[in-house]
């Protein structure tokens with residue numbers, strides 16, 4: 853019995869670690885793009901790849917939150933009481949990052965830089981509502 857409990861906790865911890873790692877990877881893509889948008893770096897050629905990575909991952913964010921956490925995490929319990937709102941913020945990220953990726957393909961950098969701010973705001977809006985602030 854005790855052994856089964858430990859196993860369940862290990863799986864639960866791995867799920868949270870996985871999800872936090874995916875979030876961190878999106879954070880790294882955003883940081884890389886921000887250096888280009890702020891014109892500190894001239895790597896416009898990789899912007900499409902960063903935008904596409906975020907777009908590809910955004911579609912499945914709700915799947916990483918199947919049920920209230922059994923281990924410590926920064927996910928607020930409101931995720932599961934307001935799951936429709938959580939899913940719609942995730943869908944918003946999917947739309948905004950699709951636009952970002954299209955603008956990179958068109959090499960429309962002026963619009964890209966403005967759209968980058970909208971994507972960042974979408975991350976922030978979900979974190980403000982559903983992530984425990986440290």
Ligand code: HEC
Pocket residue numbers: 868871872873875876878879880882906913925926927928938939941942945971972974975976978979982983984
């Ligand atoms: C639909 C809601 C939602 C969206 C959209 C979202 N996040 Fe998150 N994010 C969360 C939640 C909830 C957590 C806390 C997860 C946990 O602790 O298990 C989190 C955690 C994180 C973390 C911390 C991971 C860690 O090390 O613990 C980073 C970094 C992050 N998100 C980046 C981003 C970026 C960048 C975007 C936008 C491109 C984004 N997130 C979009 C909900 C969201």
